[in-house]
Amino acid sequence: QVQLVESGGGLVKPGGSLRLSCAASGFTFSDYYMSWIRQAPGKGLEWVSYISSSGSTIYYADSVKGRFTISRDNAKNSLYLQMNSLRAEDTAVYYCARAPYSSDGEGYYFDYWGQGTLVTVSS
Amino acid sequence: SYELTQPPSVSVSPGQTARITCSGDALPKKYAYWYQQKSGQAPVLVIYEDSKRPSGIPERFSGSSSGTMATLTISGAQVEDEADYYCYSTDSSGNHRGVFGGGTKLTVL
Numbered sequence: 388q389v390q391l392v393e394s395g396g397g398l399v400k401p402g403g404s405l406r407l408s409c410a411a412s413g414f415t416f417s418d419y420y421m422s423w424i425r426q427a428p429g430k431g432l433e434w435v436s437y438i439s440s441s442g443s444t445i446y447y448a449d450s451v452k453g454r455f456t457i458s459r460d461n462a463k464n465s466l467y468l469q470m471n472s473l474r475a476e477d478t479a480v481y482y483c484a485r486a487p488y489s490s491d492g493e494g495y496y497f498d499y500w501g502q503g504t505l506v507t508v509s510s
Numbered sequence: 511s512y513e514l515t516q517p518p519s520v521s522v523s524p525g526q527t528a529r530i531t532c533s534g535d536a537l538p539k540k541y542a543y544w545y546q547q548k549s550g551q552a553p554v555l556v557i558y559e560d561s562k563r564p565s566g567i568p569e570r571f572s573g574s575s576s577g578t579m580a581t582l583t584i585s586g587a588q589v590e591d592e593a594d595y596y597c598y599s600t601d602s603s604g605n606h607r608g609v610f611g612g613g614t615k616l617t618v619l
Contacts, residue, residue: 422608432545432553432596434608446606449511482552489541489559494600495608496543498564500552 389413389499391483396504403473403508409466409483409501417441417461420486420495423468425479426503433479436468437486437495451477473508480505512536512601514611521617528584530614532597535578542580543598544573546591547613553596557582584616592618 395407407423423435436457437446445457456469466483481504484497514534522528532542541560545553555564557573560580570585580599584591597611 424608424610431594431613432547432598432610434598434610437606437608448607491541494540495606496541496555496558496598497545497553498555498558500554502552 389485391485391499391501393481393483393501393504396481396506398507398509399473400510401474401508404469404471405473405506407468407470407481407483407504407506409468411464411466411483411485414485416459416464420488421459421466422484422486422495422497423457423466424482424484424497424500425477425506426482427476427479430479435481438466470506473506475508478506478508512603512607512609514597514599514609516595516597516611516614518612519615519617521619522587524589524618525586528587528591528616528618530582530584530595530597530616532580532582532611533578534580534597534599534609534611536602537575537578537580537599539602540599542573542575544571544580544582545596545598546593547596548593556595587616587618589618592616 390412392410422437454472458467485499486495544557547553560575561573601607
């Protein structure tokens with residue numbers, strides 16, 4: 388069955404960096420687009436970034452653009468999120484999710500999610 | 511920036527029908543999706559492409575979309591349906607950004 392397991396979260400000081408990983412199994416990873424979504428404590432869901440199956444197409448939310456970098460290694464069935472210049476407002480649980488395109492090709496959604504990894508930015 | 515608007519809370523008694531709405535200007539052109547998130551758990555997809563139900567999701571969950579509003583309906587809500595529900599869609603401006611609604615807390619008691 389589809390499994391997504393995030394790792395790499397932890398406590399980091401403002402201005403610091405962290406790299407999240409997501410190990411995928413149970414499906415052909417290289418066939419699917421993938422995304423990162425986050426949820427601040429007690430708040431709603433926020434889409435963060437998206438990467439195409441080959442890694443050639445990438446999009447970011449305005450809130451992280453220029454600071455975060457999404458990447459993938461299809462040989463290792465892994466998705467990554469490099470987070471630099473971290474701020475207190477980046478504190479959240481970060482989920483990786485499989486992101487298939489809709490049947491009309493006009494959008495994507497998230498059909499499987501990992502359990503998330505907590506990132507805390509605090510001095 | 512594009513926004514999806516949901517009511518903060520909906521409350522029903524067990525067995526009643528719960529309806530959660532989601533409004534957004536791009537919904538006439540973009541599919542709506544619905545996620546259920548129980549406390550301390552990852553979100554689960556309950557409706558995709560406006561009205562389709564993934565395998566394993568109970569039949570009491572249904573979705574519809576008309577104009578700028580999408581609706582998640584839970585017919586005969588159960589106590590175990592108590593959760594936060596989020597609608598989701600993509601921006602129609604060509605920037606391919608995903609957008610979640612603010613979430614609706616469904617109380618069943």
